[in-house]
Amino acid sequence: MAVHDDCKLRFMELKAKRTHRFIVFKIEEQQKQVIVEKLGEPKEGYEEFAKCLPADECRYAVYDFEFMTEGNVPKSRIFFIAWSPDTSRVRSKMIYASSKDKFKRELDGIQIELQATDPSEMDLDVFKSRAN
Template sequence: MASGVKVGDDVKEMFEKMKLDTQSDERIRVMALEIEDRLIRVTDVIRQKDIIEQNTDAFEIFKKIMLNKCCCYMVYDCHYEKCEQGGQEDLVFSMWTPDSATVKAKMHYASSKNALKNVLKGVKHVLQLNSREDIESIHDFATKLGGRVLSIEGKCCGQT
């Protein structure tokens, strides 16, 4: 089911920047997207330098932004370590449709997801998140990445 929602040029531009810049303090680590006027647009961008200035990590910012939205999409440049593969940096695309959102909003985001996924070439993980429990625990989030994740953003996940 297509919603007729289009993906904004700003989304395409920011996503390309996110994929290409993997080293500088200007690199994009978290990008929030929302549907506004039948267009998916970037509403929040967090760069590596912002994370350093806030003395936190990208996972905490990812959670904070997501939990403060009714529904949204997020792209997160996740740095994690797996038992069998060592350190990894992958792009994680998630759709946040909390239980508290209206059925109409949930359906609108769900029916627009494929248009966005078609633009986000190079995303490693696609997650559907519906409750605080899906992301509040670093262990639960690590489970969604699959395999035995030891740490996310340098924080132990408690998996072995």
């Protein structure tokens, strides 16, 4: 599975310049490559991000989660989300599962990985508990 250069470029922008809050990636099966499907504006939050993940299709996503430590210090963690809902096609789940590690290696700077098959597995509380 190839990774479109735009994926790495947009990820670097998120990581270094904070120009995006999140990125949703899609595997284009015809072209056999991962492409950028949606970019989230820096002001967009978790709600907008969660709405971008289709209920019955797999996706990869990167989310820049900002939070306050117990000492009131602002921090952020870059999450990689492998979204694979139970209702998606078996073939799609297999393609995403088999390509995940290779794709993740292309994105240098991922701090935390989440696997999710339904919205409750990537609830905001899950991000908070994993970030600390």
